[in-house]
Amino acid sequence: MSRARGVLAVAAALAVLSGSCAAMRSPEPGTVVSEPGPIRLDFVEWNASTEDLLKGAVPEAARALGRWGGLHEPVKITVVNSHWELEQAVDRPLPGISAWARRNQVLLWDPRWWPAPPSVEHDPILAAQIRRAQVTRLLAHELTHCLMFQRVGGPPSDPQDRIPFWFREGMATLTAGEGAQWPPPESLSQWLAAHPGVDPLADAGTLSRTDPTVAYGAAYHGFDFLVRRYGDGTVLQILDRMRARGGFPQGFQDAVGVSVASFGTDFRRYLSWRGFQPARRPRP
């Protein structure tokens, strides 16, 4: 997820919001050296425990990007102090969202303020382990957005609207290994039977506002369907051809050899005909 509008000087704007009682800003924002390129930590309000958490989680998250050749440009992770500050920085409501990616920046709501699951309230060690796993997955997701925006290019704005929701979120959720969070193909198949007029890929952007679980599930499994059929190299070709041809439909057609609409039809059939189930053995 990214957004060109509302790009603002986060640190400057939030310095006003955090007021004089804010802790000292880190004098030298930490740079985490990771395989896909330097990732810099930037705090609106520096906190030692958050910095420790991120210095452990960032390299692990960044390793997942190796599959796509890594980042082409540096990225700054800006830690803001509250969910409200995140929404202010992005200039839109972000229900249920803890981070936001742009081409060279990830805005992150400080994980120490994230609500912990009630089941681990009295187990700080387990709570810390869960938090670390959550942060690592989230950063892998957001850094994948940075990678795709960098690869597609197109300054000065991020190409959010040029990459369709299903591909953008599918690539991020798959890279971050978030499949278990979303409905399995069988659930999507049943949903599709009940909503025959909806295209789970083409309409995913609209669905993300009305039925986000279905939208993200369709994005994850649609992208997984693409990768298993055509391979990782084709995904990179789509991004590269997008850059060269100036649009997703043309880039997709060039790289995959079929149109986006045709691929969407194949995916609907895969769900409707339950192509995800193992083939039955013929009876002897």
Ligand SMILES: [Zn+2]
């Ligand atoms: Zn995303």
